[in-house]
Amino acid sequence: MTGYVGNRIPRVDSAAKVTGAAIYGVDVALAGMLHGAVLRSPYPRARIVSIDTSAAAAAPGVQTVVTGRDFSLLFGGVIKDQSILAIDEVRYAGEPVVAVSATTEHEAQEALSLIRVEYEELPAVLDMRAALANDAPLVHPDLHTYNRRPGDYIVPHTNINTIYRHERGDVEAGFARSDYVFEGEYTAHALSHAALEVHVAIAQYDSVTGGYTVWVSSERPFILRDQLAPGLGVEPSRIRMIAAEVGGTFGGKGIPIAEAIAAGLARHSGGRPVRVEFTREEDLVASQTRVPAILKLKTGINRDGFMVARSAEVLWDSGAYTAYTVDVSIRGAQTIIGPYRIPNLSLLSRQVYTNKPVTGSFRGFGTTQVTWACETHMDEITTEMGLDPVAFRLQNGYEEGDPYINGQILHGINLTDTIKRAATEIGWGSVERKPAPHLRRGKGIAAMIKPSKTPSSANVVINLGQDGRAAVVCAAPEIGAGQRTVIAQIAADSIGIRIEDVSVPDADTAITPYNSPVASSRTTYHMGNAVLEAGTKVQAELVALAGRYLEVDPDELEVRDGGIFDLDGEHQITVKGLLSKYSKEGYWITASARYSSAGSPLLKADPGEEWISSIFWMLCTHAAEVEVDVETGVIRVVKIAAAADVGKAINPLTVEQQIEGGVVMGVSNALFESFSYRDGRVENGNFADYKLATIHDIPEIVPIIVESVHDEAPFGAKGVGEPANAATPPAIGNAIFDAVGIRIRDLPITPEKVLEALEEKAAADVSKLKPPL
Amino acid sequence: MMITVKLTVNGKLRQVHVEPRLTLLEVLREELLLTGTKEGCGVGECGTCVVLHDGEPVTSCLVLAGDADGAEIETIEGLAEDGELTAVQRAFVKTGALQCGFCTPAMVLTTTALFRKNDQPAIEDVKNALGGVLCRCGVYPKLLEAVTEIKGANP
Amino acid sequence: MKRLLKFDYYEPASLEDAVRILAAADGGASVLAGGTDLVVDMKTGRLQPSTVVNLKGIPKLAGIDAADDATRIGALTRVTEVELSELVQSRHPALAQAASILASPPVRGLATIGGNVGRASPASDLGPALIVHDARVAIIGTEGAREELVEKLYVAPGVTSLAQSDIITHFTLPLQPPGFGSAYVKLGKRGSGTDIALAGVAASVLADGDGEIVDCRIALASLGPTPFRAVGTETLLRSKRATQALLATAAENASHEAMPIDDMRASAFYREKLARVLTDRALRGALASAGVEVAA
Structure with a gap:
């Protein structure tokens, strides 16, 4: 089977996207559609004393006005702690309090100003450390009563919604045995996913069946459905989610956000569809962000440069509601060990509620935060010990067959080559220190490890029609990472038809079979395996049919390029031609397949710890060269060499896009993006002051594809999208240290922090020079 | 209050009768149903809504309807003729200068305007021109490849 | 999508209307x-x-005209046109530079010089550049036409001395003698040019044949409630030869004249540092454009 897999195939949906024909969530419009608008809390924490909606309800064009009283049920990811609209209490500035539907969006927005809400401000928890205090106000006093995934991960009557520990070996003995022990504390900040398409949904309620249809822009239509259902008090199957093109998500469009408001309004809008599109400000302030974290690390090293022990303590801030963060805090914390062999470990991860905006999954699912801490810490270790950062990582880095922190035997990994090739490409070991009087250059390196959601499953149905064209029916929305193209490549090759004859329709939970989310870099591997199996079945049926028609042994036929060939390579008939011979019989080939990682022997681990295993592991190393303006503190990233172990690149073009895009996001995350809060309110809810990298700000980026051999992967392919941004910030931070000798431990790395640190360093250097009195 | 706005969109004279508070972006998307033009921020910071206004890229979210009266507007829908992609569009496809595609109309139009003025733009000209359009997927390196591809096609 | 509230809209055909x-x-x-x-x-x-009054129907409000003794720039001249004007680039380099880093190209293609000045943002890029060129602003109102120095227009953040019925019609920038040079530099959050200025400095110098600074102007952006001149620093520079030491003293002095505030974009501490660095860089740019070498 050869053809598309492994080649640089332009995206199958490119033409629709360069002509403006692609229909995104924001482009969907239905006849009779109403428009929603949301009144949000101005306070981080307050009791709702009263709400007067009478004037708004009477305003021109207004169809309905709903408040928390209309929706008493709770929904959420792991812990059902959230309502569609605030009930009695608001828990963050920006929380939805009242929603309006009206004939036009103008009218809906204008009606908001007619609503009167009386609040009684309450003391708010605005800092994750303060949330741990014994006398801290409780963001969710009823936490212990909420429906939630079973397990003793919460601490009732505190703000701690997740506590997790992991031990391996004997960490204290490990430290005692170590020749050197290093400690450091790092912080990772909240980040907006900032997909250029804002959150949007259109919902319609059918009062006869009690069901909902929701048109969404989301990477996880099934998860959205399952999470929203309890909030609406219906069975998940009563909600049909239809996905349009997604204008970016980065992990941010997988929980009910605009969808909840739209469905809530639709429930009370007389059967008319209701569209809710967030403004950019709402998107930044009141959708979800990366989970901020404070990360403490302690590492013991022996004099031969081997890592002996590590303890880590991570505190995460879920914001006012948990969404996906329970799992982010657990899965993220596990990888703070980095891609390194450390025999003695102790890990404590706690996550608290605060009265800040909701946080959640963000490209990397916790690994971006811990990689920042781990890799900055690694650089401090090598600096103090006078070790080479590259050699140290190679010496301690995971290799094929090493046990992971739960005893899983790591399979199909190639960290070593990512380190070596990134280092070579950046020109490790040499740098032009001072290209101008006010400029200093340096180089840094960082590596990381990322699991993929395990176990998880993917289902697919392939329909091969009489015209020889195949529809690959699956719930794997194209979120921009090339899912549709990779699926089409695998389908085309496995069936033996041309890629132009393959379509991958949008997801629809009423039609497309179940798939776990398009997240965790799992689509190529999981859906790839399912499509490969289904496509192979379609081909087998085609061959059988051709054998029947040509009256030859099917074993002597093969299918490729949309044609049936004999073993001498002689073309016999086209697939279309073959199927047309059976058109009177209504011949239509349908095959389905399911891939699940559950039960794979690769997941075997220490007893009780299999749940930590990942069906595949992604490794990557980024090496950076930066230039520091010592007068202004401005950082210019000159170059990033980004090496990713992807297993096998199904499509090198889309892999490069993921790596490059990840680096761009990493540069942006590290240097430009941050929220500014005043009294618990975000004050920079716009792109004028929440800054994303532009084409001016990017370095030369060299994507490096490193391969490895994974036995269960389709063609050997793992994943690439998520790790791509995590290693960039610490690589930049480490390069800054190399350039000017300052260590920034809290993100983002702003010019102001750099300049301040440079001045502190200069002062310290002067005081060192002073002779003793 | 309503105003009548006459404008040429993709070569066709169009007339709309709208409230003056509508922006050009709203006129295009909601009155003329040309949804290829997207909004990203609404305040001129992201460039997602760029259209060509008398040949120049402008953020259509900041243009009031009345200001568009008499203007010649080009949107992404106006580039390809009968499904035949332009050289700029073909280069975007070939080099992979798009991911989710949401900024793509603005990127394609901005690149188109750039090449109409100068078929061999220097890298700094390219960055200056495209610096006003954000891409969260990070296609910037591939955009530069696309530009190289177009320059190669315009020797 | 954020929608606009209703307003009455007019497109008068004359300034009087x-x-x-x-x-x-x-x-x-x-x-x-x-x-x-x-x-x-x-x-x-x-x-x-x-009420929104669109000036686009009024003739002669846009365009750049060269007179022998001055440059006239109409209020509705787009920032892009200012940026790309060879006349402005050669006669008033600081203004062309400021125009080239004001917001992004698709915004510059809409924004006008009159609007940028009239908005009276403390972070205005064009304001300081106009000030160091001794630009005058022409205004028409119920009392008829008048002119004043651009620097006199600013009252407070977002506030000018203009009445509701006043309209800026054009700017007049006097032509400078040989030995004149100017520059504008700023730093934004991304460090790459086009962001809102965390701090910005415009400088102009007039030097004699011996490299002595005969006259100079320094105007600051985002370093006070309005764009304003660092008059003390100008005094310090006048009648002196441009040396490294003089520039360092001047830059230090400008940072003391700055009145920076803490806000979400930057701290006063950092802005003060920038005032020094950017004054130094703006002065070097202005001197270079005047053809003056900085002596050791």
């Missing part, structure tokens, strides 16, 4: 030039005018 409509409007009237500030302010709720 425009002034009359503005004067008669109740509940706040705004002049629409490029719209890049006005529409943003209306979307964010900072301004909610009941």
